[in-house]
Amino acid sequence: MALDPLFQWLYATAAGEVIRENESLFPWLEAIHVLAITLVVGSIAIVDLRLIGVSSLDRTVTRLTKTCCHSRGLHLRWPC
Amino acid sequence: MRTQALDNFCAWIERTPLSQAIQVTSWSVPAVQTVHILAIAAVMASVLMLNLRLLGVMGRDRPIAEVSARFRPVIWWTLPILLLSGAILIVGEPVRSLENWVFQLKMTLLITVIILTLAYQVPLKKDRNYWDTTGTRRGAIKLIAIVSLALWVGIVCAGRWIAYV
Numbered sequence: 352m353a354l355d356p357l358f359q360w361l362y363a364t365a366a367g368e369v370i371r372e373n374e375s376l377f378p379w380l381e382a383i384h385v386l387a388i389t390l391v392v393g394s395i396a397i398v399d400l401r402l403i404g405v406s407s408l409d410r411t412v413t414r415l416t417k418t419c420c421h422s423r424g425l426h427l428r429w430p431c
Numbered sequence: 432m433r434t435q436a437l438d439n440f441c442a443w444i445e446r447t448p449l450s451q452a453i454q455v456t457s458w459s460v461p462a463v464q465t466v467h468i469l470a471i472a473a474v475m476a477s478v479l480m481l482n483l484r485l486l487g488v489m490g491r492d493r494p495i496a497e498v499s500a501r502f503r504p505v506i507w508w509t510l511p512i513l514l515l516s517g518a519i520l521i522v523g524e525p526v527r528s529l530e531n532w533v534f535q536l537k538m539t540l541l542i543t544v545i546i547l548t549l550a551y552q553v554p555l556k557k558d559r560n561y562w563d564t565t566g567t568r569r570g571a572i573k574l575i576a577i578v579s580l581a582l583w584v585g586i587v588c589a590g591r592w593i594a595y596v
Contacts, residue, residue: 378595382588385468389587392469393476407501418480418490 394419433530441525453523460523467516471587473509477502478583485551485562485576495572496559503552510545533596537589544582551575 361367370376401407401415410418444450453459483489484498521528528534551572554561562572 375595378592379588382591385471385591386475386584386587388468389472389475390479392472393479396473397476397480414492 432532432535437530441529444522444525447522450522450525453519460520463516463519467513467520470509470512470516471590474506474513475583475587477505477509478579481506482576482580485572485579487573494559495562496555499552499555506548528593531593531596533589533592537586537593540582540586540589544579544586547575547579547582 370380397407398412398416398419401410401412407415445454480489481498481502484491484493484495490498551562558564562568
């Protein structure tokens with residue numbers, strides 16, 4: 352496959368080797384990955400459901416977007 | 432924890448027609464896992480929004496009762512989906528989960544966080560200002576929020592770890 356050299360290079364990198372050799376690094380990375388997915392999918396869902404008109408109708412889109420995206424410096428997802 | 436009774440129970444599950452069907456249908460586990468993770472996203476986002484409000488970090492322009500009324504239904508309606516999809520994954524491969532100490536830890540954390548959530552939701556339902564009335568309660572609800580968030584993060588991490596121990 353045309354991308355094989357890239358994969359082989361990735362496999363040989365120091366980072367690749369550390370992740371491969373370490374017993375617990377991979378599951379920890381996976382846990383962080385899933386936690387991050389829940390934040391992105393969840394916060395987008397909250398805003399999108401408001402845009403569709405399903406929920407949070409008592410709040411303006413602007414206000415809700417602010418809460419979900421960049422309230423008090425908490426960047427849950429971006430760009431907003 | 433691993434007992435003879437648990438071994439027998441797992442062996443019995445494996446022989447049921449449902450378990451057999453899951454074992455021979457290659458797409459069933461990834462499909463159910465996808466539903467499970469989407470449901471986790473719904474619960475985690477709701478839990479985060481609610482707990483950050485309890486902590487006073489986010490959405491302070493709304494009372495706790497209002498934020499709770501918005502996200503509480505998502506948590507309680509999504510939990511059955513998680514339990515059902517999780518149960519299907521267990522039925523497909525009972526030994527992998529039921530006899531796994533990380534899975535047992537995950538269930539312990541889950542039961543703890545459900546009890547903790549009920550513990551602050553019940554008084555809040557009776558009195559919408561309950562957690563704002565005294566300094567002790569304002570402190571207590573912040574502590575509850577931190578513990579609750581830690582438990583949920585622990586549940587997600589444990590879920591990933593089941594496959595690795």
